Amino acid sequence: MDLATLTAEYLLYAPEVILALGAMALLMLGVYIKDHGRAAALVAPLTAGLLFVAALTAAFLVPGEGGQAFGGAFVFDPLALFSKIAIFGAAAIALLFAVPYLKAERLARFEYFILIALAALGMSMMVSANDLIAMYMGVELQSLALYVLAAFNRDSLRASEAGLKYFVLGALSSGLLLYGASLVYGFSGATGFNEIAVAAASGDVSIGLLFGLVFVICGLAFKVSAAPFHMWTPDVYEGSPTPVTAFFATAPKFAAIVLLARILLEPFGAMTDQWQQVITAIAIASMAVGAFGALTQQNIKRLMAYSSIGNMGYALVAIAAGTETGLWALLAFMVLYIIGLIAAFGVVLSMRTNEGMVEQVDDLAGLAQSRPGLAWTMTGAMFSIGGLPFLVGFFGKLFILYAALQAGLVILPVALVLFSVVAAAYYLRIVRVMWFSEPVVNFIGPPATTGVITNVAGIATAALIVIVPVLFLLARNAGLGPI
Secondary structure: OOHHHHHHHHHHOHHHHHHHHHHHHHHHHHHHOOOHHHHHHHHHHHHHHHHHHHHHHHHHHOOOOOEEEOOOOEEEOHHHHHHHHHHHHHHHHHHHHHHHHHHHOOOOOHHHHHHHHHHHHHHHHHHOEOEHHHHHHHHHHHHHHHHHHHOOOOOOHHHHHHHHHHHHHHHHHHHHHHHHHHHHHHHHOOOEHHHHHHHHOOOOOOHHHHHHHHHHHHHHHHHOOOOOOOOOHHHHHHHOOHHHHHHHHOHHHHHHHHHHHHHHHOOOHHHHHHHHHHHHHHHHHHHHHHHHHOOOOOEHHHHHHHHHHHHHHHHHHHHHHOOHHHHHHHHHHHHHHHHHHHHHHHHHHOOEEOOEEOOEHHHHOOHHHHOHHHHHHHHHHHHHHHOOOOOHHHHHHHHHHHHHHHOOOOHHHHHHHHHHHHHHHHHHHHHHHHHHOOOOOOOOOOOHHHHHHHHHHHHHHHHHHHHHHHHHHHHHHHHOOOO
16 A cells, blocks of 8 residues: 555544544643643633634545545545534534533533543544444444533532433443444444445345344434433433533434434445334334423423434434435434524523523523523524424425435325424423513523524524525535445
Protein backbone atom coordinates (compact mmCIF):
# COMPACT_ATOMS: atom_id res chain seq x y z
CA MET A 1 0.00 0.00 0.00
CA ASP A 2 1.62 3.27 -1.12
CA LEU A 3 1.62 6.63 0.67
CA ALA A 4 -1.15 8.10 -1.49
CA THR A 5 -3.48 5.21 -0.63
CA LEU A 6 -2.68 5.51 3.08
CA THR A 7 -3.32 9.26 3.01
CA ALA A 8 -6.64 8.83 1.18
CA GLU A 9 -7.75 6.20 3.70
CA TYR A 10 -6.70 8.37 6.65
CA LEU A 11 -8.74 11.29 5.37
CA LEU A 12 -11.88 9.14 5.54
CA TYR A 13 -11.70 8.99 9.33
CA ALA A 14 -10.00 12.35 9.91
CA PRO A 15 -13.06 13.76 11.79
CA GLU A 16 -12.90 10.88 14.27
CA VAL A 17 -9.15 11.33 14.75
CA ILE A 18 -9.65 15.04 15.39
CA LEU A 19 -12.34 14.34 17.98
CA ALA A 20 -10.36 11.61 19.73
CA LEU A 21 -7.06 13.51 19.93
CA GLY A 22 -8.83 16.78 20.75
CA ALA A 23 -10.84 15.20 23.56
CA MET A 24 -7.69 13.67 25.09
CA ALA A 25 -5.82 16.98 24.82
CA LEU A 26 -8.69 18.88 26.46
CA LEU A 27 -8.89 16.24 29.19
CA MET A 28 -5.23 16.78 30.03
CA LEU A 29 -5.71 20.54 29.91
CA GLY A 30 -8.63 20.35 32.33
CA VAL A 31 -6.70 18.14 34.72
CA TYR A 32 -3.78 20.55 34.94
CA ILE A 33 -6.02 23.54 35.68
CA LYS A 34 -6.77 23.21 39.38
CA ASP A 35 -9.73 25.60 39.49
CA HIS A 36 -12.86 23.72 38.34
CA GLY A 37 -14.73 26.83 37.24
CA ARG A 38 -11.83 28.18 35.20
CA ALA A 39 -11.19 24.76 33.64
CA ALA A 40 -14.84 24.43 32.59
CA ALA A 41 -14.91 27.99 31.23
CA LEU A 42 -11.86 27.23 29.08
CA VAL A 43 -12.72 23.69 27.93
CA ALA A 44 -16.34 24.46 26.95
CA PRO A 45 -15.63 26.80 24.00
CA LEU A 46 -12.68 24.68 22.92
CA THR A 47 -14.91 21.59 22.79
CA ALA A 48 -17.52 23.48 20.77
CA GLY A 49 -14.73 24.55 18.43
CA LEU A 50 -13.52 20.96 18.21
CA LEU A 51 -16.96 19.79 17.09
CA PHE A 52 -17.09 22.61 14.55
CA VAL A 53 -13.67 21.66 13.14
CA ALA A 54 -14.72 18.00 12.94
CA ALA A 55 -17.85 18.99 11.00
CA LEU A 56 -15.83 21.16 8.60
CA THR A 57 -13.35 18.34 8.11
CA ALA A 58 -16.14 15.91 7.25
CA ALA A 59 -17.69 18.38 4.84
CA PHE A 60 -14.62 19.71 3.03
CA LEU A 61 -11.49 17.66 3.75
CA VAL A 62 -12.77 14.12 3.28
CA PRO A 63 -12.76 13.14 -0.41
CA GLY A 64 -16.18 13.66 -1.94
CA GLU A 65 -16.33 10.18 -3.42
CA GLY A 66 -15.88 8.64 0.03
CA GLY A 67 -14.61 5.10 0.46
CA GLN A 68 -13.84 2.43 3.02
CA ALA A 69 -11.10 2.07 5.64
CA PHE A 70 -9.87 -0.54 8.11
CA GLY A 71 -10.50 -3.38 5.72
CA GLY A 72 -14.05 -2.26 4.98
CA ALA A 73 -15.10 -1.89 8.64
CA PHE A 74 -15.42 1.89 8.32
CA VAL A 75 -17.27 3.61 5.49
CA PHE A 76 -17.60 7.25 4.51
CA ASP A 77 -20.44 7.92 2.08
CA PRO A 78 -23.11 10.61 1.57
CA LEU A 79 -25.21 9.11 4.36
CA ALA A 80 -22.31 9.28 6.82
CA LEU A 81 -21.45 12.84 5.78
CA PHE A 82 -25.00 14.11 6.22
CA SER A 83 -25.36 12.33 9.56
CA LYS A 84 -22.04 13.52 10.99
CA ILE A 85 -22.73 17.17 10.24
CA ALA A 86 -26.16 16.87 11.89
CA ILE A 87 -24.72 15.03 14.92
CA PHE A 88 -21.84 17.45 15.47
CA GLY A 89 -24.18 20.42 15.10
CA ALA A 90 -26.72 19.05 17.57
CA ALA A 91 -23.95 18.15 20.05
CA ALA A 92 -22.47 21.65 19.83
CA ILE A 93 -25.86 23.26 20.49
CA ALA A 94 -26.47 20.97 23.48
CA LEU A 95 -23.04 21.93 24.77
CA LEU A 96 -23.81 25.65 24.47
CA PHE A 97 -27.11 25.07 26.27
CA ALA A 98 -25.22 23.45 29.13
CA VAL A 99 -22.69 26.20 29.87
CA PRO A 100 -25.00 28.71 31.64
CA TYR A 101 -27.06 25.92 33.22
CA LEU A 102 -24.08 24.20 34.81
CA LYS A 103 -22.76 27.52 36.09
CA ALA A 104 -26.13 28.45 37.64
CA GLU A 105 -26.52 25.00 39.22
CA ARG A 106 -22.91 24.95 40.44
CA LEU A 107 -22.18 21.87 38.38
CA ALA A 108 -19.54 23.40 36.12
CA ARG A 109 -16.93 20.69 35.54
CA PHE A 110 -14.76 20.41 32.47
CA GLU A 111 -15.43 16.64 32.29
CA TYR A 112 -18.97 17.35 31.10
CA PHE A 113 -17.75 18.80 27.82
CA ILE A 114 -15.20 16.02 27.30
CA LEU A 115 -18.02 13.50 27.66
CA ILE A 116 -20.03 15.36 25.01
CA ALA A 117 -17.06 15.13 22.62
CA LEU A 118 -16.53 11.42 23.32
CA ALA A 119 -20.23 10.70 22.86
CA ALA A 120 -20.12 12.54 19.52
CA LEU A 121 -17.09 10.44 18.57
CA GLY A 122 -19.05 7.27 19.29
CA MET A 123 -22.01 8.51 17.27
CA SER A 124 -19.73 9.39 14.36
CA MET A 125 -18.37 5.85 14.41
CA MET A 126 -21.91 4.46 14.53
CA VAL A 127 -23.05 6.16 11.34
CA SER A 128 -19.88 5.04 9.54
CA ALA A 129 -19.94 1.46 10.79
CA ASN A 130 -19.70 -1.15 8.05
CA ASP A 131 -18.93 -4.06 10.33
CA LEU A 132 -20.59 -5.58 13.39
CA ILE A 133 -17.53 -5.01 15.57
CA ALA A 134 -17.19 -1.38 14.46
CA MET A 135 -20.90 -0.94 15.11
CA TYR A 136 -20.60 -2.28 18.66
CA MET A 137 -17.54 -0.15 19.43
CA GLY A 138 -19.37 2.99 18.34
CA VAL A 139 -22.52 2.14 20.28
CA GLU A 140 -20.62 1.40 23.48
CA LEU A 141 -18.39 4.49 23.25
CA GLN A 142 -21.49 6.63 22.94
CA SER A 143 -23.38 4.77 25.66
CA LEU A 144 -20.64 4.88 28.31
CA ALA A 145 -20.39 8.66 27.96
CA LEU A 146 -24.17 9.04 28.14
CA TYR A 147 -24.43 6.92 31.31
CA VAL A 148 -22.10 9.33 33.10
CA LEU A 149 -23.87 12.40 31.74
CA ALA A 150 -27.24 11.16 33.02
CA ALA A 151 -25.88 11.02 36.58
CA PHE A 152 -23.67 14.09 36.27
CA ASN A 153 -25.41 15.86 39.16
CA ARG A 154 -24.10 13.54 41.87
CA ASP A 155 -25.91 15.45 44.63
CA SER A 156 -29.33 14.80 43.06
CA LEU A 157 -31.12 11.60 43.97
CA ARG A 158 -33.17 11.83 40.77
CA ALA A 159 -30.04 12.14 38.62
CA SER A 160 -28.32 9.23 40.37
CA GLU A 161 -31.42 7.10 39.88
CA ALA A 162 -31.63 8.12 36.23
CA GLY A 163 -27.99 7.25 35.61
CA LEU A 164 -28.28 3.89 37.37
CA LYS A 165 -31.49 2.97 35.55
CA TYR A 166 -30.02 4.00 32.21
CA PHE A 167 -26.85 2.00 32.90
CA VAL A 168 -28.63 -1.20 33.98
CA LEU A 169 -31.12 -1.20 31.11
CA GLY A 170 -28.43 -0.04 28.71
CA ALA A 171 -26.31 -3.03 29.70
CA LEU A 172 -29.29 -5.28 28.92
CA SER A 173 -29.70 -3.69 25.50
CA SER A 174 -25.98 -4.06 24.82
CA GLY A 175 -26.30 -7.74 25.67
CA LEU A 176 -29.16 -8.11 23.20
CA LEU A 177 -27.17 -6.29 20.54
CA LEU A 178 -24.02 -8.32 21.11
CA TYR A 179 -25.91 -11.63 21.20
CA GLY A 180 -27.66 -10.72 17.96
CA ALA A 181 -24.35 -9.79 16.37
CA SER A 182 -22.84 -13.13 17.44
CA LEU A 183 -25.77 -15.01 15.89
CA VAL A 184 -25.42 -13.05 12.66
CA TYR A 185 -21.71 -13.84 12.59
CA GLY A 186 -22.30 -17.49 13.38
CA PHE A 187 -24.87 -18.04 10.64
CA SER A 188 -23.36 -15.78 7.97
CA GLY A 189 -19.69 -16.46 8.66
CA ALA A 190 -18.77 -12.78 8.52
CA THR A 191 -18.90 -9.55 10.49
CA GLY A 192 -18.57 -7.15 7.55
CA PHE A 193 -21.80 -5.71 6.19
CA ASN A 194 -20.77 -6.44 2.59
CA GLU A 195 -20.21 -10.13 3.31
CA ILE A 196 -23.39 -10.40 5.41
CA ALA A 197 -25.33 -8.91 2.49
CA VAL A 198 -24.07 -11.75 0.27
CA ALA A 199 -25.21 -14.35 2.82
CA ALA A 200 -28.60 -12.65 3.27
CA ALA A 201 -29.15 -12.55 -0.49
CA SER A 202 -28.24 -16.20 -1.01
CA GLY A 203 -31.90 -17.18 -1.12
CA ASP A 204 -31.68 -19.74 1.66
CA VAL A 205 -31.81 -17.57 4.77
CA SER A 206 -31.34 -19.56 7.96
CA ILE A 207 -33.63 -19.11 10.94
CA GLY A 208 -30.55 -18.39 13.05
CA LEU A 209 -29.62 -15.38 10.90
CA LEU A 210 -33.17 -14.08 11.21
CA PHE A 211 -33.10 -14.46 15.00
CA GLY A 212 -29.78 -12.63 15.10
CA LEU A 213 -31.25 -9.75 13.12
CA VAL A 214 -34.23 -9.54 15.49
CA PHE A 215 -31.90 -9.30 18.49
CA VAL A 216 -29.88 -6.56 16.76
CA ILE A 217 -33.08 -4.65 16.05
CA CYS A 218 -34.14 -4.97 19.70
CA GLY A 219 -30.78 -3.71 20.93
CA LEU A 220 -30.89 -0.65 18.68
CA ALA A 221 -34.59 -0.07 19.42
CA PHE A 222 -33.53 0.59 23.02
CA LYS A 223 -31.09 3.25 21.84
CA VAL A 224 -33.84 5.11 19.98
CA SER A 225 -36.32 4.51 22.87
CA ALA A 226 -38.80 2.68 20.66
CA ALA A 227 -41.55 0.69 22.38
CA PRO A 228 -41.49 -1.81 24.00
CA PHE A 229 -37.87 -0.90 24.81
CA HIS A 230 -38.79 2.59 25.97
CA MET A 231 -39.12 2.01 29.72
CA TRP A 232 -35.98 3.98 30.58
CA THR A 233 -36.89 7.12 28.67
CA PRO A 234 -39.37 9.02 30.92
CA ASP A 235 -37.37 8.48 34.11
CA VAL A 236 -34.01 9.29 32.54
CA TYR A 237 -35.36 12.38 30.78
CA GLU A 238 -36.88 13.63 34.03
CA GLY A 239 -33.95 12.83 36.31
CA SER A 240 -31.07 14.00 34.13
CA PRO A 241 -29.94 17.63 34.11
CA THR A 242 -32.03 19.46 31.50
CA PRO A 243 -29.20 20.12 29.00
CA VAL A 244 -28.34 16.41 29.20
CA THR A 245 -31.96 15.59 28.41
CA ALA A 246 -31.79 17.95 25.43
CA PHE A 247 -28.67 16.15 24.25
CA PHE A 248 -30.24 12.70 24.70
CA ALA A 249 -33.24 13.76 22.62
CA THR A 250 -31.25 14.94 19.62
CA ALA A 251 -27.84 13.66 18.51
CA PRO A 252 -27.90 10.11 20.02
CA LYS A 253 -31.35 9.46 18.56
CA PHE A 254 -30.17 10.61 15.13
CA ALA A 255 -27.09 8.38 15.23
CA ALA A 256 -28.97 5.30 16.42
CA ILE A 257 -31.81 5.61 13.90
CA VAL A 258 -29.33 6.08 11.03
CA LEU A 259 -27.35 3.05 12.20
CA LEU A 260 -30.53 0.98 12.32
CA ALA A 261 -31.46 2.14 8.81
CA ARG A 262 -27.99 1.33 7.49
CA ILE A 263 -28.04 -2.19 8.95
CA LEU A 264 -31.51 -3.01 7.65
CA LEU A 265 -31.05 -1.52 4.20
CA GLU A 266 -27.48 -2.64 3.50
CA PRO A 267 -26.53 -6.08 4.87
CA PHE A 268 -30.13 -7.15 5.32
CA GLY A 269 -31.67 -5.35 2.36
CA ALA A 270 -32.50 -8.68 0.73
CA MET A 271 -34.51 -9.72 3.82
CA THR A 272 -36.91 -6.79 3.78
CA ASP A 273 -39.98 -9.01 3.85
CA GLN A 274 -38.76 -10.61 7.10
CA TRP A 275 -37.66 -7.57 9.11
CA GLN A 276 -40.39 -5.29 7.81
CA GLN A 277 -42.91 -7.09 10.03
CA VAL A 278 -40.77 -6.51 13.12
CA ILE A 279 -40.25 -2.82 12.35
CA THR A 280 -43.97 -2.40 11.66
CA ALA A 281 -44.89 -3.82 15.06
CA ILE A 282 -42.32 -1.67 16.88
CA ALA A 283 -43.39 1.45 14.96
CA ILE A 284 -47.08 1.02 15.81
CA ALA A 285 -46.29 0.26 19.46
CA SER A 286 -44.05 3.34 19.68
CA MET A 287 -46.64 5.63 18.13
CA ALA A 288 -49.31 4.31 20.50
CA VAL A 289 -47.17 4.62 23.64
CA GLY A 290 -46.00 8.08 22.65
CA ALA A 291 -49.50 9.31 21.87
CA PHE A 292 -51.32 7.98 24.92
CA GLY A 293 -48.49 7.98 27.45
CA ALA A 294 -48.00 11.75 27.30
CA LEU A 295 -51.66 12.66 27.78
CA THR A 296 -51.49 12.47 31.58
CA GLN A 297 -47.97 13.83 32.10
CA GLN A 298 -47.53 16.97 34.20
CA ASN A 299 -43.72 17.17 34.06
CA ILE A 300 -42.72 18.68 30.75
CA LYS A 301 -39.53 16.61 30.49
CA ARG A 302 -41.51 13.39 30.90
CA LEU A 303 -43.98 14.68 28.33
CA MET A 304 -41.12 15.29 25.90
CA ALA A 305 -39.88 11.76 26.62
CA TYR A 306 -43.18 10.25 25.47
CA SER A 307 -43.18 12.64 22.53
CA SER A 308 -39.76 11.29 21.60
CA ILE A 309 -41.04 7.71 21.75
CA GLY A 310 -43.90 8.60 19.41
CA ASN A 311 -41.66 10.43 16.97
CA MET A 312 -39.26 7.51 16.82
CA GLY A 313 -42.28 5.46 15.81
CA TYR A 314 -42.83 7.87 12.92
CA ALA A 315 -39.17 7.54 11.96
CA LEU A 316 -39.48 3.75 11.94
CA VAL A 317 -42.30 4.06 9.42
CA ALA A 318 -39.76 5.51 6.99
CA ILE A 319 -37.39 2.61 7.64
CA ALA A 320 -40.21 0.09 7.23
CA ALA A 321 -40.68 1.34 3.67
CA GLY A 322 -37.36 -0.35 2.91
CA THR A 323 -36.66 1.96 -0.01
CA GLU A 324 -34.30 4.72 -1.02
CA THR A 325 -37.19 7.17 -0.67
CA GLY A 326 -37.77 5.99 2.89
CA LEU A 327 -34.14 6.68 3.76
CA TRP A 328 -34.08 10.28 2.60
CA ALA A 329 -37.50 10.84 4.17
CA LEU A 330 -36.03 9.59 7.45
CA LEU A 331 -33.08 11.99 7.23
CA ALA A 332 -35.27 15.00 6.42
CA PHE A 333 -37.73 14.14 9.19
CA MET A 334 -34.98 13.78 11.81
CA VAL A 335 -33.36 17.12 10.96
CA LEU A 336 -36.70 18.97 11.08
CA TYR A 337 -37.63 17.17 14.31
CA ILE A 338 -34.34 18.17 15.95
CA ILE A 339 -34.97 21.83 15.07
CA GLY A 340 -38.27 21.68 16.97
CA LEU A 341 -36.58 19.92 19.90
CA ILE A 342 -33.90 22.59 20.17
CA ALA A 343 -36.57 25.29 20.39
CA ALA A 344 -38.63 23.31 22.94
CA PHE A 345 -35.71 22.48 25.23
CA GLY A 346 -34.47 26.05 24.96
CA VAL A 347 -37.77 27.14 26.50
CA VAL A 348 -37.53 24.42 29.17
CA LEU A 349 -34.04 25.65 30.06
CA SER A 350 -35.50 29.16 30.36
CA MET A 351 -38.02 28.01 32.99
CA ARG A 352 -36.02 29.39 35.90
CA THR A 353 -37.29 31.39 38.85
CA ASN A 354 -35.40 33.03 41.69
CA GLU A 355 -35.77 29.75 43.59
CA GLY A 356 -34.41 27.56 40.78
CA MET A 357 -35.59 25.51 37.81
CA VAL A 358 -39.24 24.45 37.41
CA GLU A 359 -40.45 21.68 35.11
CA GLN A 360 -44.23 21.38 35.38
CA VAL A 361 -46.49 22.09 32.42
CA ASP A 362 -48.64 24.33 34.65
CA ASP A 363 -45.58 26.50 35.32
CA LEU A 364 -45.92 27.71 31.73
CA ALA A 365 -49.30 29.27 32.56
CA GLY A 366 -49.63 32.80 31.22
CA LEU A 367 -46.24 32.71 29.51
CA ALA A 368 -47.70 34.69 26.61
CA GLN A 369 -48.27 37.59 29.00
CA SER A 370 -45.03 37.44 30.95
CA ARG A 371 -42.61 36.26 28.24
CA PRO A 372 -44.30 36.52 24.83
CA GLY A 373 -41.12 35.68 22.96
CA LEU A 374 -40.76 32.36 24.76
CA ALA A 375 -44.47 31.67 24.27
CA TRP A 376 -44.21 32.14 20.51
CA THR A 377 -41.11 29.95 20.38
CA MET A 378 -42.75 27.16 22.38
CA THR A 379 -45.87 27.40 20.25
CA GLY A 380 -43.83 27.01 17.08
CA ALA A 381 -41.90 24.10 18.62
CA MET A 382 -45.03 22.25 19.74
CA PHE A 383 -46.80 22.75 16.42
CA SER A 384 -43.70 21.68 14.49
CA ILE A 385 -43.00 18.56 16.58
CA GLY A 386 -46.69 17.71 16.46
CA GLY A 387 -46.64 17.97 12.67
CA LEU A 388 -49.29 20.66 12.35
CA PRO A 389 -49.46 22.49 9.01
CA PHE A 390 -47.56 24.38 7.88
CA LEU A 391 -44.47 24.39 10.06
CA VAL A 392 -41.34 22.46 9.16
CA GLY A 393 -42.24 19.37 11.20
CA PHE A 394 -45.33 18.90 9.05
CA PHE A 395 -43.17 18.38 5.98
CA GLY A 396 -41.07 15.80 7.82
CA LYS A 397 -44.16 13.67 8.43
CA LEU A 398 -45.37 14.36 4.90
CA PHE A 399 -42.14 12.92 3.48
CA ILE A 400 -42.57 9.79 5.61
CA LEU A 401 -46.19 9.34 4.49
CA TYR A 402 -45.09 9.67 0.89
CA ALA A 403 -42.34 7.06 1.33
CA ALA A 404 -44.67 4.59 3.08
CA LEU A 405 -47.43 4.95 0.50
CA GLN A 406 -44.96 4.64 -2.35
CA ALA A 407 -43.75 1.36 -0.82
CA GLY A 408 -47.29 0.02 -0.80
CA LEU A 409 -47.76 0.17 2.96
CA VAL A 410 -51.26 0.95 4.20
CA ILE A 411 -51.49 0.21 7.92
CA LEU A 412 -48.49 2.33 8.92
CA PRO A 413 -49.58 5.57 7.18
CA VAL A 414 -53.07 5.22 8.67
CA ALA A 415 -51.60 4.60 12.14
CA LEU A 416 -49.27 7.58 11.74
CA VAL A 417 -52.13 9.93 10.96
CA LEU A 418 -54.40 8.60 13.73
CA PHE A 419 -51.76 8.68 16.46
CA SER A 420 -50.60 12.12 15.32
CA VAL A 421 -54.14 13.38 15.92
CA VAL A 422 -54.11 11.89 19.42
CA ALA A 423 -50.66 13.33 20.16
CA ALA A 424 -51.79 16.79 19.03
CA ALA A 425 -53.90 16.92 22.22
CA TYR A 426 -50.94 17.28 24.57
CA TYR A 427 -49.09 19.69 22.29
CA LEU A 428 -52.20 21.85 22.15
CA ARG A 429 -52.57 21.56 25.94
CA ILE A 430 -49.20 23.25 26.39
CA VAL A 431 -50.20 25.99 23.96
CA ARG A 432 -53.52 26.48 25.77
CA VAL A 433 -51.79 26.78 29.14
CA MET A 434 -49.39 29.40 27.80
CA TRP A 435 -51.94 31.55 26.02
CA PHE A 436 -55.20 31.18 27.95
CA SER A 437 -54.16 30.82 31.62
CA GLU A 438 -53.16 33.44 34.14
CA PRO A 439 -49.47 33.66 35.05
CA VAL A 440 -48.50 31.73 38.18
CA VAL A 441 -44.69 31.79 37.89
CA ASN A 442 -42.40 34.68 37.06
CA PHE A 443 -39.40 33.49 35.08
CA ILE A 444 -36.14 35.38 35.21
CA GLY A 445 -34.51 36.24 31.89
CA PRO A 446 -32.69 33.35 30.20
CA PRO A 447 -28.91 33.55 29.66
CA ALA A 448 -27.88 35.26 26.45
CA THR A 449 -26.61 32.09 24.77
CA THR A 450 -29.73 30.11 25.61
CA GLY A 451 -31.98 32.99 24.54
CA VAL A 452 -30.31 33.41 21.15
CA ILE A 453 -30.33 29.69 20.30
CA THR A 454 -33.92 29.30 21.48
CA ASN A 455 -35.19 32.28 19.49
CA VAL A 456 -33.34 31.25 16.34
CA ALA A 457 -34.68 27.68 16.58
CA GLY A 458 -38.19 28.99 17.26
CA ILE A 459 -38.08 31.23 14.21
CA ALA A 460 -36.64 28.34 12.19
CA THR A 461 -39.70 26.16 12.85
CA ALA A 462 -41.61 28.51 10.56
CA ALA A 463 -39.01 30.41 8.53
CA LEU A 464 -37.22 27.29 7.28
CA ILE A 465 -40.26 26.38 5.19
CA VAL A 466 -38.63 28.30 2.35
CA ILE A 467 -35.54 26.05 2.41
CA VAL A 468 -37.33 22.73 2.98
CA PRO A 469 -36.80 21.97 -0.74
CA VAL A 470 -33.04 22.45 -0.20
CA LEU A 471 -33.13 20.04 2.76
CA PHE A 472 -35.16 17.69 0.58
CA LEU A 473 -32.38 17.66 -2.03
CA LEU A 474 -29.59 17.25 0.57
CA ALA A 475 -31.40 14.38 2.26
CA ARG A 476 -32.17 12.78 -1.10
CA ASN A 477 -28.51 12.92 -2.13
CA ALA A 478 -27.48 11.47 1.25
CA GLY A 479 -30.10 8.76 0.88
CA LEU A 480 -28.50 7.60 -2.36
CA GLY A 481 -25.34 6.53 -0.58
CA PRO A 482 -25.86 3.12 0.99
CA ILE A 483 -28.21 1.43 -1.46
